[in-house]
Amino acid sequence: MNSVVRFSIMAACAALFVIQGYTQSDSGVPHLRKQGTATQLIVDGRPFLALAGELGNNTATSLENMQPIWPKLVSGNLNCVLVAISWAQMEPTEGKYGFALVDGLIQEARRNNLKLVFLWFGSWKNGLSSYAPYWVKTDYKRYPRIRIKGGKTLELLSTFGDATRDADARAYRALMRHIKEVDSVPHTVLMMQVENEVGVLRDSRDRSAPSNKSFAGPVPKELMDYLERHKDTLAPELREVWAAQGFRTSGTWEEVFGPGKPDSFDVPIQTKSPPMSAEEHETSWRKLHWPVDEIFMAWNYARYVNTVVEAGKKEYDLPMYVNAWLQQPNHAWPGTYPSGGPVPQVYDIWRAGAPSVDILAPDLYLEYFDEVCARFTRNGNPLFIPETSTNATNVLSAFGKFNAIGFSPFFIERSPAPDTDLSAAYGLVWQLAPAIAAQQGKETIAAVRLNQGDAPLDLKLGNYTMTLSYVGMGRVPIAPDQSAAPAAHDPKAPEAAAILIAAGPDEFYFGSVGGGIRIAFAPTTPGPKIVGLGDVQQGKFVQGEWRVVRQLGGDDTGQGEILTVRPNVPLRVTVYRYE
Numbered sequence: 001m002n003s004v005v006r007f008s009i010m011a012a013c014a015a016l017f018v019i020q021g022y023t024q025s026d027s028g029v030p031h032l033r034k035q036g037t038a039t040q041l042i043v044d045g046r047p048f049l050a051l052a053g054e055l056g057n058n059t060a061t062s063l064e065n066m067q068p069i070w071p072k073l074v075s076g077n078l079n080c081v082l083v084a085i086s087w088a089q090m091e092p093t094e095g096k097y098g099f100a101l102v103d104g105l106i107q108e109a110r111r112n113n114l115k116l117v118f119l120w121f122g123s124w125k126n127g128l129s130s131y132a133p134y135w136v137k138t139d140y141k142r143y144p145r146i147r148i149k150g151g152k153t154l155e156l157l158s159t160f161g162d163a164t165r166d167a168d169a170r171a172y173r174a175l176m177r178h179i180k181e182v183d184s185v186p187h188t189v190l191m192m193q194v195e196n197e198v199g200v201l202r203d204s205r206d207r208s209a210p211s212n213k214s215f216a217g218p219v220p221k222e223l224m225d226y227l228e229r230h231k232d233t234l235a236p237e238l239r240e241v242w243a244a245q246g247f248r249t250s251g252t253w254e255e256v257f258g259p260g261k262p263d264s265f266d267v268p269i270q271t272k273s274p275p276m277s278a279e280e281h282e283t284s285w286r287k288l289h290w291p292v293d294e295i296f297m298a299w300n301y302a303r304y305v306n307t308v309v310e311a312g313k314k315e316y317d318l319p320m321y322v323n324a325w326l327q328q329p330n331h332a333w334p335g336t337y338p339s340g341g342p343v344p345q346v347y348d349i350w351r352a353g354a355p356s357v358d359i360l361a362p363d364l365y366l367e368y369f370d371e372v373c374a375r376f377t378r379n380g381n382p383l384f385i386p387e388t389s390t391n392a393t394n395v396l397s398a399f400g401k402f403n404a405i406g407f408s409p410f411f412i413e414r415s416p417a418p419d420t421d422l423s424a425a426y427g428l429v430w431q432l433a434p435a436i437a438a439q440q441g442k443e444t445i446a447a448v449r450l451n452q453g454d455a456p457l458d459l460k461l462g463n464y465t466m467t468l469s470y471v472g473m474g475r476v477p478i479a480p481d482q483s484a485a486p487a488a489h490d491p492k493a494p495e496a497a498a499i500l501i502a503a504g505p506d507e508f509y510f511g512s513v514g515g516g517i518r519i520a521f522a523p524t525t526p527g528p529k530i531v532g533l534g535d536v537q538q539g540k541f542v543q544g545e546w547r548v549v550r551q552l553g554g555d556d557t558g559q560g561e562i563l564t565v566r567p568n569v570p571l572r573v574t575v576y577r578y579e
């Protein structure tokens with residue numbers, strides 16, 4: 001997308017701000033706001049859909065290294081980048097902070113019309129503590145590590161180190177103070193990720209002496225009270241664990257949540273088959289194993305992270321999230337994935353222990369994309385996906401079905417930016433952004449997936465039931481009598497995804513990626529039964545107004561009788577009824 005188009009789209013978003021009637025007195029500071037069942041990220045008074053990518057862990061450790069990357073990000077239609085800030089690099093000597101890199105990244109992002117989400121690589125990164133400063137790592141008496149089975153230790157700071165927590169919180173607070181100073185206008189930094197994929201690895205819980213003592217003691221009253229208050233809405237997985245102990249309202253961790261991992265069991269690095277049987281491999285990652293250990297760790301990580309988050313928010317109250325390495329086929333047991341991280345089964349423990357954290361976010365590399373999104377949006381958790389693959393159909397599903405705030409493939413600079421399915425999907429969402437943002441969280445937006453050979457799908461949207469059929473990438477029917485002919489089966493036919501938006505009683509916006517989709521309308525309200533196509537327009541939003549690029553009829557609409565949404569072509573369609 002060239003700079004003129006980028007500018008027009010940004011201006012379109014600005015106009016949306018006016019259309020939706022926000023006033024200048026709205027805080028321009030990025031914040032979260034509910035709209036129906038959705039939670040949106042509001043930046044300078046208007047909803048922002050983050051079409052993002054996360055850089056490799058160390059890509060932004062110098063401005064020089066970033067130079068060739070900025071233009072790539074722009075050409076890939078990104079509007080936002082996730083960039084790590086290393087505690088070790090920012091505070092190489094205790095109490096001496098360096099912000100030159102942060103400043104440079106903000107300036108370069110602005111120059112490229114990009115927004116930023118900073119990732120605070122503090123005490124933990126992928127469970128371990130590789131980004132803690134040297135002065136923390138070497139002073140292991142003051143900043144203790146965890147112990148695992150057999151008393152072994154590893155480079156993983158313990159949540160039971162108050163001095164570690166306080167040092168991390170002090171540094172993070174200094175960072176937020178600085179960002180506020182340099183980024184009050186314009187708002188380039190939108191959100192913060194606090195730590196990265198926290199949790200214990202290679203054992204199901206910390207077995208250091210302070211941890212063992214706490215584990216043998218009572219579940220804190222604060223947590224018990226929270227669980228009792230939210231008993232009816234707890235994640236079903238957690239509720240089951242508690243129910244199995246008779247919903248005890250006090251007692252030790254094992255009395256309330258059942259037995260922990262037996263000493264005899266060694267947690268491997270991965271849970272692969274063999275030694276797991278094929279069946280275990282298929283089912284183990286969907287079950288909980290020694291949930292008490294995971295619950296105990298979740299509480300302790302949540303308390304620690306909450307202290308860091310609150311220290312930062314005291315200076316600058318940006319939305320802050322934590323991200324999860326998910327339980328998955330090769331990482332089925334806690335300890336093979338970080339035990340205590342914000343995975344769905346401990347959602348409530350994190351909410352109780354870290355009330356200042358705004359979002360629990362999945363690093364979503366699994367093929368069960370929609371299933372994971374559904375689990376992460378229970379109980380109103382907003383969806384932000386900080387790490388994922390570049391799958392274009394997932395982009396539409398995230399924004400159209402799960403009201404996502406943002407989508408962000410990992411190591412984005414590795415994928416050549418322009419002419420990819422991802423950049424096409426981002427371009428499509430960007431051009432429809434005002435329409436999407438206006439309907440998220442309501443009954444008037446949906447996204448579907450279709451594959452060749454799938455039966456047509458019925459979807460109710462606005463005053464119509466739409467029957468959606470896959471037409472793939474090939475030639476689309478140009479006359480009604482051709483529409484019935486089945487397309488030849490192509491085993492390589494791509495999955496298609498469509499986003500469908502009802503903007504008014506007879507007005508729709510559509511977009512698809514991966515393949516085309518045919519839409520037939522049937523009214524759901526009394527009146528004439530036949531539905532005709534009114535305007536069919538290819539276009540895009542510019543300064544909040546729909547701008548027509550091509551007015552469609554004839555062959556492009558099956559002579560007025562067939563609506564086909566072709567991949568990467570945003571459409572505005574009005575319909576009417578007759579008899």
Ligand code: DGJ
Pocket residue numbers: 057126196197363387410
């Ligand atoms: C997940 C981590 O959060 C990222 O920082 C990165 O290390 C990737 N895994 C590597 O695949």
